Amino acid sequence: MPAPALLDVHDLAKSYAGARVVDGVSLRIAPGECLGVIGPNGAGKTTTLRACLGLTAPDAGQIRYFVQADGGALEMPRDALAIKARLGVVAQFDSLDPDFTCAENLFVFGRYFGLTRAQMAERVPQLLHFAALGHKADVRPQELSGGMRRRLSLARALINNPDLLLLDEPTTGLDPQARHLMWERLQMLLTGGKSILLTTHFMDEAERLCHRLLVLDRGRKIAEGRPRELIAEHLEPEVVEVYGQGAHALADAPDAIRHAERVEKSGETVFFYTRHARPLLQALEAWPQLRTLHRPANLEDLFLKLTGRQIREDG
Structure with missing residues (x-):
């Protein structure tokens, strides 16, 4: 029997204009685990993540979520709506609504998941506090610093209390102080039992947060393992x-x-x-x-x- 997994990707493949950008990638995330995906530009990190989110149709491979001990699972794209109801996503670029305040951004997003006003009245202040933005509830995103906007995006991704977070380079463009504060919040989520799939260009971020790493290059997996074990094996x-x-x-x-x-x-x-x-x-x-x-x-x-x-x- 397969062990339970929040995400199980098998032999994922995707080509554009005849060029293979993802070539037989497999990955698996266990409950409570942070899996980091690293690689140079063009390695296939974002395409892999987009396929996992149902935003890019793969040419081959299988993407299963919330795999049970008896083998039952939700499949992407067949069960896309049920899967997305249990995911939290932070993309590379902010998609916050500039016309709404920080609190309103969370309230509106909560409506997409069918949360009641009572649920959101309780959850939104908690998430703003978690993001260290309680004092910015009535401020619009364009008035925030880059680090604050990224934390607001993270808070928004948590509105549905997801089982799994998919984060695509969540600290790119942030100064060191803002990056460290973001790391603190992600570590708090991991300590609280959340699971994370993280793509990053920051090696200190990967080493600090990730239990395991997947190294991609030119669409292929070239190494996988715990950070310190990979270092000891190859260096x-x-x-x-x-x-x-x-x-x-x-x-x-x-x-x-x-x-x-x-x-x-x-x-x-x-x-x-x-x-x-x-x-x-x-x-x-x-x-x-x-x-x-x-x-x-x-x-x-x-x-x-x-x-x-x-x-x-x-x-």
């Missing part, structure tokens, strides 16, 4: 960054490279990936004009190793 544990005038010469210097398992150059920085950094750091003392940063390998290193350092202009 050397320590990284030494070297930058400054003459740093590039180190990439071919025998005294330096013999202490590293892997060396990469990006811009003016040379990255040494190693299992034991101390001998390398001692060798680098011969180049006192250079600056160094010694740190543990992180999710950004993993992302760059698996998908490359070259900027993608597509997607």
Whole structure:
């Protein structure tokens, strides 16, 4: 018997103009879990999410929601209305109504889900408080900061008390303070038992929030697992960054490279990936004009190793 899952996607495929943008992607979200989907531009993240929401018709594959132990489930698009009644969605771009206040945006959205006035009178103040917007109830969205608008979008997505949240790059464009406040709210939801499917370009966001990660590149799944386990599987544990005038010469210097398992150059920085950094750091003392940063390998290193350092202009 299949284990219960809030979302079970199997062999999803989608092509545009003969180009395969999603190529056999499968994913599964368990109750109480945050699954992060990361990848460069054009990797297929948003197309996958749109298919899961019934906004894009896949060419192949199966999308099932709220899978029970006996195998019963709701299927997209067959059961789209029943599925959407139990979902909360925050898209990349705000779709708040500029003619309504913050409170009115929530009230109107609640009507779409058939909530009564009594239910909304109780829920709207709670959600505004959750979003740290209680003092902005009578303010229109265009008068809010970017971070406030994103929190209002999150509050609106919670109006129906959804079982699963689908968030498409929810903190893009926010300053660090606003991003951290958004992370606090998402962590509160996870602690409270909500489940989340999250696409993001921020590796610290993925590492902070996600129980598991799905790495996409050119429409295909290239890695999946817990963040720290993926880092341990694919990377050397320590990284030494070297930058400054003459740093590039180190990439071919025998005294330096013999202490590293892997060396990469990006811009003016040379990255040494190693299992034991101390001998390398001692060798680098011969180049006192250079600056160094010694740190543990992180999710950004993993992302760059698996998908490359070259900027993608597509997607």
